[in-house]
Amino acid sequence: MSQFFQIHPVSPQPRLVKQAVDIIRKGGVIAYPTDSAYALGCHLGDKKAADRIKRIRALDDKHNFTLVCRDLSDVGIYAKVGTVQYRLLKTYTPGAYTFILPATSEVPRRLVHPKRRQIGLRVPDNAVVQAILAELGEPLMSTTLLLPGEAMPMVDPDEIRDRLQHDLDLVIDGGFCDREPTTVVDLSEDVPALIREGKGDPEPFR
Numbered sequence: 001m002s003q004f005f006q007i008h009p010v011s012p013q014p015r016l017v018k019q020a021v022d023i024i025r026k027g028g029v030i031a032y033p034t035d036s037a038y039a040l041g042c043h044l045g046d047k048k049a050a051d052r053i054k055r056i057r058a059l060d061d062k063h064n065f066t067l068v069c070r071d072l073s074d075v076g077i078y079a080k081v082g083t084v085q086y087r088l089l090k091t092y093t094p095g096a097y098t099f100i101l102p103a104t105s106e107v108p109r110r111l112v113h114p115k116r117r118q119i120g121l122r123v124p125d126n127a128v129v130q131a132i133l134a135e136l137g138e139p140l141m142s143t144t145l146l147l148p149g150e151a152m153p154m155v156d157p158d159e160i161r162d163r164l165q166h167d168l169d170l171v172i173d174g175g176f177c178d179r180e181p182t183t184v185v186d187l188s189e190d191v192p193a194l195i196r197e198g199k200g201d202p203e204p205f206r
Contacts, residue, residue: 002168004161009033009175012131020170021135028169029053031145031160032132034068035125036096036182036199037153038160040168041068041140045108050141056167058148065111066098066120068140070133075121078107078139085187094125096178096199100186111141118188128174144181152179 003023005016024030029042029052040056042049050065057063069075072089079101081089089099103112103119112119121139124130133140145160146153154160157173164171183200186193194205 002161002165003170004157004165004173005170006173007128007131010127012128012174014131017128017131017135020132020172023170024132024136024140029056029167030170030172031154031157031164031168032172033126033128033157033174033177034096035094035178036144036180037155037177038145038157039068039142040145041142044138044141046141052167053143056164057143057146059143063143064118064120065141065143066122067107067111068129068133068142069121069123070130070139071123074133074139075101075123078104079119079121080104082190084190088185088187088192089123092200092204093123094130095123096125096180096182098122098182098184100184100188100195102188116188120184122182126174128172153181155179 007016024043027046027049029049031038040053098120100118100120103117107119144153155177161171180199183198183202184196185205186195192205194202
């Protein structure tokens with residue numbers, strides 16, 4: 001049975017944030033709000049927790065997790081960022097974008113594309129996840145909360161609790177989220193490539 005924390009979407013309660021991070025560090029899988037839909041997250045180095053997320057979403061081993069980062073200093077540890085990429089990241093983060101970048105050796109091998117050594121990174125504009133990342137001190141390994149056979153991600157924390165309370169360690173109620181997924185942009189080359197249109201404004205990357 002999962003725990004259920006109501007965390008204020010603008011002024012997250014430090015006590016609850018610390019408890020959430022303790023759950024993550026102990027191998028827990030959480031559902032949490034972002035600036036697009038809700039997401040599933042776990043500790044970066046925890047294979048068992050990642051495997052649980054794969055089971056919840058019925059994902060195969062080819063699925064690429066996203067690293068959810070607090071800011072650009074985190075991004076620079078896990079991705080190779082040139083001058084062009086840095087300027088774009090500085091302009092469009094935090095925001096509802098996922099950026100594909102070349103991975104550094106800090107990224108666990110199982111998280112990157114086996115041939116291209118790339119990783120998806122994002123810096124969400126959401127006070128709850130920002131507070132969690134600040135307390136955690138490292139990125140969350142994450143994926144959108146999109147259940148098997150469904151076209152849209154989950155956005156209602158009460159529904160998430162009802163449907164997944166036996167599969168998760170924690171559901172964070174940070175209010176309703178937007179149903180749109182992130183806009184995905186490939187920054188692995190000097191010229192950005194728009195991969196998917198979502199909540200983040202796609203026009204600058206066309």
